[in-house]
Amino acid sequence: MCSQHENHSSSSSSSKNQTTKNGKRNELDIPDWETIDLPPDHVLSHLTDAHCHPTDLTHPPEVYDKVKLGGLASMATIVEDQDKVRELSEERGWYTARSKGKGKEGHGVGVVACFGYHPWFTHLYTLSSTPPSKEQHYFSLFSPKSQNHQTLLKELLPYLPEPKPFKPLLEKLRNDITRSKDEGRMTMLGEVGLDGSARMRWPKKAKHLHPDYKDKSQKGEEGDGEEEEEEWKRLTPFKVPMSHQRAIVERQLDLAVELDVNVSLHSVACAGPSLETLISMRDRHGVRFTNNINVDIHSAGGWSPDFWEQAERNLLNIYASPSIFITGRSPTASSLISKISKDRLLVESDSHDVRLSDRLVWAATEWIARCKKWKLEGRDRHPDDDDGEQVKEWDLQDGGDEEEEDQFDEKGRLKKVKEAEQDTWTVRTLERNWRRFMRIDEVV
Secondary structure: OOOOOOOOHHHHHHOOOOOOOOOOOOOOOOOOOOOOOOOOHHHHOOOEEEEEOHHHOOOOHHHHHOOOOOEEEEOOOOOOHHHHHHHHHHHOEEEOOHHHOEOEOOEOOEEEEEEOOOHHHHHHEEOOOOOOOHHHHHHHHHOOOOHHHHHHHHHHHHHOOOOEEHHHHHHHHHHHHHHHHHOOEOEEEEEEEEEOOOEEEOOHHHHHHOOOOOOHHHHOOOOOHHHHHHHOOOEEEEEOOHHHHHHHHHHHHHHHHHHOOEEEEEEEOOHHHHHHHHHHHHHHHOHHHHOOOOEEEEHHHHOOHHHHHHHHHHOOOEEEEOOOOOHHHOOOHHHHHHHOOHHHEOOOOOOOOHHHHHHHHHHHHHHHHHHHOOEOEOOEOOOOOOOOOOOOOOOHHHOOOOOOOOOEOOOOOEOOHHHHOOOOEHHHHHHHHHHHHOOHHHOO
């Protein structure tokens, strides 16, 4: 969730106090992340927020010091984000070599550096070798048909930035990823993807042209100019063509394959084009795509349960990370989570406020447990737990948890027969999946 995302208060309120028709609470209801009881700190330390935007805000160091999660995958979205993500990962990196640890000075939450360009802002980039003028770029991209839209675009042109050539940005992306990997830090491509509802934002400097704009200064109204500037988030009618978005994301995905880095993929209102793009990557790159990198569908993309099953059949390297804010908006979200294979689930917050990360990730974890009917550490008693309410610590890296031995079929898919034979523990499963997703245990 970059800073330009809409406020999530409506999503939060809609997830509270859900009941069935007879007034009873449904066991699949989304947990209230604001009031949920958190487990012991060591339980949270086994979870990684697979998609968040901490560099959208300026957090003081003590905020990160208080995070109990084991890791944060910090996304970049626009040109200005790339260096912020790099700097944060340098300060609190998560290193591939276990001996170097993670976090600040080897302690605390580790940050996975994720570099990339978000689909909402792809209208700012040109793929032309010779940069066109602003008028040529925006009129050819949006192709306004009606006279009203043509007039509006002409009025907004003076307030729009010059188009940026994407080739130099792609080269910087290559350099950022390569440098991060060479320095031993966990690195991904993200947030990149496709958005079927993406429209160009109304330029803040042209807000006086918007019919909703009210000039408080002329009416003698008091107001905080900075607050008004921050709250100005209106959209134009101009949609970013899917063909342009796809050309931008395919270049980034090609780079991910070349550099062997995983992907956090944005997919909104375009499940079909998203799957087509990933399948085209599979067909273009073969095993270099399917075996060398994994793709996490951020917030599970709002895909339908049936479509997700189709995607899993086509792509053995696809994962999903449900979130309270985004996944929770879909009326079929609980059914979708129940359909995602046990070994394809991650978890995320999609938050820019690190102070909320622990609660949002834990609420999503509990939601997954409800949907999958799994046991939950800190809520249910594990056979290894001490007497009383103490939750015993564990370490998957040292083989300290032997409760589930994963078995795979001939196509590399996790067999599900064992699920009926023994309990599945949610935090342990999500931790295993993250380690498998990032190929952590393959690092010597």
